[in-house]
Every structure is written in structure tokens, then in C-alpha cells.
Amino acid sequence: MPDKDCLPTALYRAEQVRKMDRLAIEKYGLPGEVLMERAGQAAFDLLRERWPAARRILVLTGTGNNGGDGFVLARLALQAGLEPRALQLGDRERIRGDARTNAMRFAALSGDWQPCPDKLPEDGDVIVDAVLGTGLERHVEGRWARILGQVNRARTPVLSLDIPSGLHSDTGIILGTGVCADATISFIALKQGMFTADGPDCCGEIHFRSLEVPARVYASQILSARRLDWAHQRDLLRPRKRSAHKGNFGHLLVIGGERGYAGAARLCAEAALRTGTGLVSLATREEHSSALLAGRPEIMVHGVHAAADLDPLLEQASVIALGPGLGRQSWGRAMWERTLDMEIPLVMDADALNLLAQTPRVRQDWVLTPHPGEAARLLGRKVRDIHADRFAAAREIQQRYGGVVVLKGAGSLVVGQAHQPPAICTDGNPGMASGGMGDALTGVIAAWMAQGWQLREAAQLGVCLHGAAGDKAARAGERGMLASDLMSHLRRLANPDNE
DSSP states (O other): OOOOGOOOOOEHHOOOOOHHHHHHHHTTTHHHHHHHHHHHHHHHHHHHHHHHOEEEEEEEOOOHHHHHHHHEEEEEHTTTTOOEEEEOOOOOOGGGGGHHHHHHHHHTTOOOEEOOSSSSSSOOSSEEEEEEOTTTOOOHHHHHHHHHHHHHHHHSSSEEHHHHHHHTTTTOBOOSOOOOSSSEEEEEEEEEEGGGHHHHHHHHHEEEEEOOOHHHHHHHSOOOOEEHHHHHHHGOOOOOTOOGGGGGGEEEEEEEOOOOHHHHHHHHHHHHHTTSSEEEEEEOOGGHHHHHHHOOOOSEEEEEGGGGHHHHHHHHEEEEETTOOOOSHHHHHHHHHHHTTTTOEEETTTTHHHHHHHHHOOOEEEEEEOHHHHHHHHHHHOOHHHHHHHHHHHHHHHHHHHEEEEESSSTTTOOHHHHHHHHEEOOOOOOOTTTTHHHHHHHHHHHHHHHHOOOHHHHHHHHHHHHHHHHGGGGGSTTTTGGGGGHHHHHHHGGGHHH
């Protein structure tokens, strides 16, 4: 993805963007024809910039305004001496308005405009996806699905206009079949579905052009979500006072590490230390103590046999991280029940969430960090239901259980109170799909809470720092990345003045 500082942080639903488009036309006197010309010009400029050697341009056009943008690009390519071909999906007689105007302009220049064949040509240098726009609400099927499938199987780079065809603008899921583009250029406003679920895979590098829409157009809509990244979040950090001491930065108690799972608790505790927590205690099975102390002596490890053994540790804790390696057997359940009796802010993960699904409770002083499987258990649904609308799932978990919810995955969501728009973290990479990453995230979020940040802000700082550390670690390769590979990067990134 290009420099994220170039992308707006405000995200919107498709209907909101359509309202902006109408407002720009009807109230501020920007003709639709002008907006379409600007969109096509911006897309053509990006194509030339990204693939300067490309000459043979295959423009797949639909019958709506998305296709109209494609016809503008095709005309500009023709006028620049390139070899564009407009391959029409759908009946060209259904093209109306500004899209038809631009189709006729291309045809008037003797542009090559023909029905899309059953088999796409293989001699294109770039494929421009201008088939389906943001209004898609039903599954792509039949011939259209077969053509989009061929686009994905081709070895030709793909540029999608506004949004990849087949991707739902609001949820980020593929409706039947969707184009997986190398780059997407989005117009007027960024759509929330581009950054979560299937969106990141489909969009490739995301570029944005406002088309010079007046700022007052954006004021007409309340953003539906916010885009987060560490480049912006780190600006919230301030240097520590020279007189600071460890007591200023909280005492985190990590509870977890059933037999065979001590590593999960260790990763959580170490991530918290690397993020700046003043003190970290770890309550775990007694037989793990020696190994954990040898591996990281800065963690204060306590062997805990029964729930009553937690009491002196709970009295000292300012924040609790509950769940990494906890298990759901009698020991883990006893730890869970004793902890939830305390009025101490919590971060809940892993088996603590599975136990919560079995015995629901509501609190406002916790952060819940489910992956899709745990989210499904919390809501009594299937994982596919969570994926179908991650925004709705995260919001429902928050409404049912309270606090702040971090729904992990591609484009992790942070959801707080109903009046606050959800936030989507755009840091992170597929190399982080490995055991222990969630445990580290729990420690990072808990560390910000221990240092005095409110729940929602701590969650946002946490997911972005964790994702950015993963991106740094991925420079050595995504495959084979370990959660422990993030530790040195957490420390470096949490001190932005030293980067």
C-alpha cells in the first residue's frame, strides 16, 4: 500500500458516498459528467504512473457509472497513443446518462468497443476493472462470475476503479466472485469494506482521489468508520518525565498458562513489558515458574494452585490480562471466576472469552479481543456469519457484553460505545497468522491500559502498535514469523523518538 498518510482516515458506507455524489451535483454545481471525467483521468494517470510500459489496455466495462469511468480512461488511453479495448459486459443499450455519453465519445474516436468474449484476450498489458461499482447487493453469478474469475487467473496486472467488482462496499465480503486487483483507485470517499474481511485481498494497493468535491459535501455525512494506523497513533505518545518511576506505569497481572500452555502467558507478559508497563506479575501453574523465570527474569512469576492464591496478587494489580493459555478445565475456570469478582480493568482473550460465552456477563471496564471463532461462540453463531458482516458482529458483541471489543483479523475492528464509530486498523500482515500473536496483542493492549490510557484508546494504540511491529518483523519474510519476533520492534516503535 502507498504511504498511508496520503489516505483519509474517514470511511463511509456506499449509500453515504452516493449521497455525497448527488449533493456535489445538485447543490454545488459539479456536473456528473465533470466528476466522471475527473475519475477517468485520475485512473488513467495512476495506470501510467504504475505501469509506464503498458500499451495494450483491456478495459472491462459494465453498464453503470463504473463503466463510464472506464470509458473515460479508454478514451484518454486512445488519445495518448495507446491501444485500449473496451470489452462490454452486459447489454450496451442499457448504458445511460454520463456513462453513455463517454461510451459514445470513445466510439466516435473509432475506439475498439466490443462485447466481452467468453475467453478474455491474453495479450493485454493491464486489465482495468470497470464492471461493477459500489451499488452491488447480490451475488455475482453466471457469465459475469466466469469473466471475473478469468481476470483473477490471468497473469496480467489489474486496476480496479472505485472498488473491485464483486466486493461489497459496506461489509468487505466477496459476493460470489470478486476481482483481486493489484491496485484500486477509490473516488470521493473511501468505503469501509475496502479495509476489512476480503477487502484487503481484493483491493491491493489503495489510492484515493476526492475529485475536488467541496469540503462541505463531507460535512453532510457522519463517517461510518475510521481508519487507524500506527503512523497516526504514535503521535499521541509523549516522552516520559525524567522523574518517572515504575509505579507510574502500572502493575499488570497476567493470569494464564495451564499445563502445556505456559508460552502463551509468557508472550503476553513480555509484550506488556516491551510496551512499557512498569511491573508485570504472572499467575500460572506452579510447575512453570522456574522455566519462565529463567527465560524472562523481569516477569514476577507466581505459582498459583487455587483461586484463593490469587488474592494477594489481585490486591496489587492495576490491570489484569486474563486468558492466554488459561484453559477451560477446573483450574482455568476457578481463576476466571475469582478474577471476574474483582473490580479491576480487564483484557480478556482466548479461553477467558470461551468461558464468557458459556457464562455471559456484562462489564464496562474490560476489553474483549476475540478472533472470529471466539466471536462466533460469544454470539452463538457460525464463523461464516461473523465474516459476513464483521462490523455488525463486533457491534453486537459490544452491546451484549459491554466494554470495548477488538475483533481480530484482516482489518481488526475496535468497537466502543454506540455513538463512537468503529475503527479499522490497517497495519499488520498475513505473517501474523501464527500461534501466540493474539497473546502478544493482549499484553500490548493491557500495557497501554496500565499506563493510564482509557479502554478504547488503549485498544486502538494496541492493535496499531502490534500490527506495525508485525510489519517490521515481516521484512525478514512473512512465512515463519513468530510472535516473539515482535518483541524488539514493540519496544522500538513504542519510543517513536528513537525510530
